[in-house]
Amino acid sequence: MTIPTVLFVCVHNAGRSQMAAGWLRHLGGDRVRVLSAGSAPGDSLNPMAVAAMAEVGIDITAAVPTLLSDEAVVESDAVVTMGCGDACPFYPGKRYEDWKLDDPAGQPLEVVRPTRDELRRRVEALMAALGVAVA
Template sequence: MSVEPNDRVESNDRVEWSERSAAAAPSEGSRPSVLFVCVHNAGRSQMAAAYLTHLSGGAVEVRSAGSAPGAHVNPSAVAAMAEEGIDISAEQPKILTTQAVQVSDVVITMGCGDTCPYFPGKRYEDWVLDDPAGQGIEAVRPIRDEIRSRVLTLLGELGVDQAV
């Protein structure tokens, strides 16, 4: 299949933009920076940010934000991450800003549609994941586990060794 610049390529519930996904590799010796974005910044993006921080041992600069942030982090997401030994209970949803996108090498969206600003030279991915909003912990665990798997793949793509 031939891909024109900015064409979407879909596989395994992961959407990448061809021209953008190849861009924005951090320069050698610098710490890569990743921004996770979902609508409320209360579930998926919080879990992804916590996993990347934890599994990279701080080797990656991690941010998360939402296009319409909620009032608090989803209690089921907090409980699911606590089962993994990761405490996100003190986290607060944050608003997506242009600056957060500008300073990030990789921007990973999770169901926020077209609300994320686009800057040439950034690597963009859309992770298609179920929304844990309003779900109990039984429904959140598989979402959490899928996020962990994708974060591990991302670490490999960034050339960062898993710390834990």
């Protein structure tokens, strides 16, 4: 069986896309390959995104904002943008979704938590659509 690859994209690749990637790695384990990138990656992760994920037992501190490439899109079965207006290369045969979610940049933890929780719900729905069982 082929393991699906999912790419999460946001401009700075420091908050929403990293939290979504963290959820998918946590819930999908070795049944899915996870990529994350941005068109203008930041220097580091959003500390509130890191803290929000740590609250649910997911450590994303090793993640590094990465520049979006055509190669990452080509490798992916599903490409998910985070409602940030990011222009992503389009290739036929890929699943594309745009998740419009509040940007956690500059927000306190209590504002980031609902985004974290909504990301989990959406990641679980994407997993179901891709036929990936939740761990």
